[in-house]
Each structure stands twice: as C-alpha cells, then as structure tokens.
Amino acid sequence: MMHVEERNTTPLSLGEEKNMVIQLLLINITVFVLLFFTEVIYRMEGNPLARYYDDVLSHLTLSASFSTVLHNPWSLITSMFVHNSFWMIVSNMIWLACFGTMLQNHAGRQHILPLYLLSGIVGAVFYLLGMQFIPSFRELQSFASTTGASACIMALAVGATIVAPGYRLLPNLPIPFWIITLIFLLVNIGTHVVNSHDLTMVPALIGGGLTGLLYMQQWKKGNDLGAGFNRTLHKITHLFHPKTHLHVVK
Known part of the structure; x- marks a missing residue:
C-alpha cells in the first residue's frame, strides 16, 4: 500500500500569515530609530544639524520641487516611512494601529500594504501639485518638504470607514467609526498648524483619502486593485524558497 506524504518548509515571506499592520509599524519605528541614532552620531562628531539634513534627511524626504524629486525619485517611497519628530511618529503609529487593524480585520491583510504604498505615492503627487499650483504654497517651494505616513493613514481611515461606517471602536461608546476618522483629520491638520503654521x-491628505475611497469602493464591487501588486510581491519573496516536495512512502 502506498500513500502520499506532503512535506513543506515554512517560507519566510512578507505579509503571509502575519499581521501586516504590525510589520508596517515595525518598519516605521525602525527607520525612525536609525535616523535618530544617525543624527546623534553627526552631533557627537561636532557637525551642525544642517549637515545631517543635507547628507541624509534631504535624500529621504519629499521635496516640494519637481527637479529635486527627479534627482531623488526614491523619496516618493522613503518619505512615507520617515518621521522627523518623536510626537509625530507616536501619533501616526497610534492612528496606523487603529485604522489599519480595523481595515485588516474587516477586509483582510492583503489590502494593507498595497493601499499604504499607493496612497503614499498619490499623496506625494497631490503634495507636489499643490505646491506648484496653490499661490500661497508656491513661494515656499524652494525649501519646503514633507515626511510621514499621514496620507497613508488617511487612506486606511477612509477605507475602514467605507468598509464599516457604523462600526463601533469601543462597544460601550456609541461613536460611529466615521467620527474617529474625522477626529484624525482635524488632529492631524491642527497639529501641523500649531507646530509649524503649515x-x-x-x-x-486629500490624495490619500481619495485613494482609500476609490480602492475600497472598488473592493466592495469585487475589484481588487492590489491583486497585481500582491502577486508580484509573492513571486519576489518566494523566488528562492524551496518548492513543496512530495515523498512516496511504501
């Protein structure tokens, strides 16, 4: 008598059978810690803060100038993982955990990373266009830049609201989820106005919000806008993984 025994090694792949929100939190926090210690080293060596910005931060943040972005195209991605203050990353990570977990629980982890990256890029494009065409912003163009995951979190917030608008974050509090999204928007704008009059x-934020709206509306219609990205990521992360072996046992 023969039977087939399936043996499979546990693959190491980004996002499979794992909490994608936790992974994004870890990536953001790790980048913040690395940049913090890099700044400390610059200061210990007697360098002015401006040199740290010129040598490191200016290549990772998203400049308001199109010409600078063309020289640093990767900043469209890196800027959404860079936070330049402790309170900024604490605030954003709390909101990311809140909205990301809610969306992940209701729609699945496979939507978190595609939506995060897509909304970050769309938010960056909206930022650049705003700096070119809004008169009061145009004069700041030569030295302005932006960092942080706010546009990505806005997409997750709007996406979560689309999926379950009446969801109660705390069962004992009769506050619908869209109110939490509105609070995030007001707090985020208010923080920038108070801290930097910016x-x-x-x-x-508008670009990120529109991305979350479109993405999850299409998902509700049965169209997964992140399917192609997830397939590509799966192939890349499984490129060197051993395939499943079938052993015939007599």
Whole structure:
C-alpha cells in the first residue's frame, strides 16, 4: 500500500500569515530609530544639524520641487516611512494601529500594504501639485518638504470607514467609526498648524483619502486593485524558497 506524504518548509515571506499592520509599524519605528541614532552620531562628531539634513534627511524626504524629486525619485517611497519628530511618529503609529487593524480585520491583510504604498505615492503627487499650483504654497517651494505616513493613514481611515461606517471602536461608546476618522483629520491638520503654521500637507491628505475611497469602493464591487501588486510581491519573496516536495512512502 502506498500513500502520499506532503512535506513543506515554512517560507519566510512578507505579509503571509502575519499581521501586516504590525510589520508596517515595525518598519516605521525602525527607520525612525536609525535616523535618530544617525543624527546623534553627526552631533557627537561636532557637525551642525544642517549637515545631517543635507547628507541624509534631504535624500529621504519629499521635496516640494519637481527637479529635486527627479534627482531623488526614491523619496516618493522613503518619505512615507520617515518621521522627523518623536510626537509625530507616536501619533501616526497610534492612528496606523487603529485604522489599519480595523481595515485588516474587516477586509483582510492583503489590502494593507498595497493601499499604504499607493496612497503614499498619490499623496506625494497631490503634495507636489499643490505646491506648484496653490499661490500661497508656491513661494515656499524652494525649501519646503514633507515626511510621514499621514496620507497613508488617511487612506486606511477612509477605507475602514467605507468598509464599516457604523462600526463601533469601543462597544460601550456609541461613536460611529466615521467620527474617529474625522477626529484624525482635524488632529492631524491642527497639529501641523500649531507646530509649524503649515497647511501644505492638506493636498497630500486629500490624495490619500481619495485613494482609500476609490480602492475600497472598488473592493466592495469585487475589484481588487492590489491583486497585481500582491502577486508580484509573492513571486519576489518566494523566488528562492524551496518548492513543496512530495515523498512516496511504501
């Protein structure tokens, strides 16, 4: 008598059978810690803060100038993982955990990373366009830049609201989820206004929000806009993984 025994090694792949929100939190926090210690090293060596910005941060943040972005195209991606203050990353990570977990629980982890990256890029494009065409922003173009995951979180917030608008974050509090999204928007804008009298990030938030709206509306219609990205990522992360072996046992 023969039977087939399936043996499979556990693959190491980004996002499979794991919590994608936790992974994004870890990536953002790791980048913040690395940049923090890099700044400390620059200061210990007697360098002015401006040199740290010129040597490191200016290549990772998203400049308001198209010409600078063309020289640093990767900043469209890196800027959404860079936070330049402790309170900024603490606030954003709390919101990311809140909205990301809610969306992940209701729609699945496979939508978190595609939506995060797509909304970050769209938010960056909206930021650049806003800096070119909004008169009060245009004069800041030569030295302005933006960082942080706010546009990505806005997409997750709007996406979560689309999926379950009446969801209660806390069962004992009769507050629908869209109210939490509105609070995030007001807090985010208010923080920028109070800390730096800056509204240039509003176009990025709009871009992120519209991305979340479109993405999850299409998902509800049965169209997965992130399917192609997930297939490509799966192939890349499984490129060197051993295939399943079938052993015939007599």
